[in-house]
Amino acid sequence: MLDIKWIRDNPAALDAALARRGAEPLANTLISLDERRRAIVQKAQEMQSRRNAASKEIGIAMAQKNSELAERLKAEVAEIKTLLPAAEDEERKLSAELTDALSRIPNIPAADVPDGKDEHGNVEKHKWGQKPGWNHKPLEHYEIGEALGWMDFEGAAKIAGSRFTILKGQLARLERALGQFMLDTHTQEHGYLEVQPPLLVKDDAMFGTGQLPKFAEDLFRTTDGRWLIPTAEVSLTNLVREEILEHDVLPLRFTALTPCFRSEAGSAGRDTRGMLRQHQFNKVELVSITDADSSKAEHERMTECAENVLKKLGLHFRTMTLCTGDMGFGSQKTYDIEVWLPGQDTYREISSCSVCGDFQGRRMNARYRDPNDRSIKFVHTLNGSGVAVGRALIAVVENYLNEDGSVTIPDVLLPYMGGLKKIEKAS
Known part of the structure; x- marks a missing residue:
């Protein structure tokens, strides 16, 4: 605010x-x-x-x-x-x-954010890696998953309706492996503190991170008035609400692997096939709480942490600087990391890392004591996906597809897969 x-x-x-x-x-x-x-x-x-x-x-x-x-x-x-x-x-x-x-007023864009009306105004920051060079025909993840017998959309629709997926057997284990690998990377290598936060939150928490009042239709609400989190950003950022922090504890860095719930109210007709746009999905979230002087550098660091996950997985990606017309409501500046999906022959967002300045800090009344003059200032907050687990699974399945329809497991995930080296058709 x-x-x-x-x-x-x-x-x-x-x-x-x-x-x-x-x-x-x-x-x-x-x-x-x-x-x-x-x-x-x-x-x-x-x-x-x-x-x-x-x-x-x-x-x-x-x-x-x-x-x-x-x-x-x-x-x-x-x-x-x-x-x-x-x-x-x-x-x-x-x-x-x-x-x-x-x-209801969006945040002020940083001076170096490119102007533009929509995603067509985004600017490429850099690329990493190469597209797969195999000769066989690329397939979309849902074609691969259904052919393997480990991905079930019809069964999910019977239970919950559209925009849900059931993963079974080897693919269920692969998704679990991806989430654990990401958590281990961020806690052991990047210095984030793992948190297991509430999935249900009160109005004040949603207001604090900017989901309320403007975006209520994008959320799921329970019968007792609480909200299902659309991202762990809500719970993690609100850990410092109504607090005055001493400067020497900053920056605070939190990570969590949680289910996320979104109504996708404005996405009718978009990505209706497969797992790309779901009402429920797993995501590893990164949140940083900093002072005013450190937030810009922290933004670059957070983005590098998310990129490192994709590098370890050997997935080709590009990082885009979002233009003013494509940024989120609370963001001053956002980098989107887009992974290459051979089945779609395009890049798709797998992480979005934003610096919000004191926009959320003011809404949460979260402050810190400036060491120079002991004045009280609002904290700066940052959030990013580190990364979306379901979309990482999509990327692995499509990029590691073999000619016989099996999927090779990236080396970095092997310690989490109980000796399994390849996803093969259910017997």
Whole structure:
């Protein structure tokens, strides 16, 4: 969430940033709303001050036996007591209206983010590795998985409906191996602390990371008012909500392997075949909590950590800098890592690493103590996929496909596969 004081001081900068994101100018509307709020706050304060002063004057008037003045003052105090609740209610209403308006404004893009309307404006940062060089025909993951007998979409649809998958046997073990391998890599090599967080969270947690109020339709809600997490970013980032951290504990780096749940409300007709766009999927998440000076460097580091997973798996990928029109709501800058899928003959996102500045810190009231002047500042937050486990499975299956329809297991996963070196057809 943006600071209304910053908006008041920089209205042109806000509108310019919104224009870069393809949004309408809002500075004047927000400032006007804040002026109304400030005016009613001042009016309420003046009424409270006058009530307090008049109450003292009543005592003085009565001490001086000036009953006429005392009665006039009592009438004035009674009138203020009648009017003050309405002013306080108006203040609460306008404050809530302003908070709601601010909560729906996207983050300010960093200066070095390329301008653009959609994914076509994204800019390639770099590539790694080579596309597979075999001669046999590439196949999509669902063709491979169903032919092997270890991937079942019809059975999943009977149980849960569309956009679910059942993995069995060797493919189920491969997905488990991928998740464990990623966790081990991030905890043992990259310095992240493993966390097993709640999958159900309250409104405040969703608000803190920016899913609420704007993106409620993309989420699943339980009957008791809690939300199923769309990503472990929600739980991990909120570990520091309403805290004041000492600077020497920063940066904090968390990772978790969790199921994620998304309604995919805006994706009708997209990726309806296979595992690419699911209501439920597993993902290894990375979250960093930093100070203001370190967040940019931490963004590069986090992206490298996610890339390292793909390098170890031997998967060709490219890293893209997202343009202003393709960035997420809370992001200042985002890198998408896109893995090569031979079956689709294209790159597909497998990780998205974003730096959010103090946007989420302000929403969570998460702060740290600056060591230079001991002032209290909002933390900077970062999040990224390290990486999406289901999409990693898709990439492994398509890139390691053999001519006979089997799938070779990457060397780095062999310690997790109980001696299995190849995924073969179910007997």
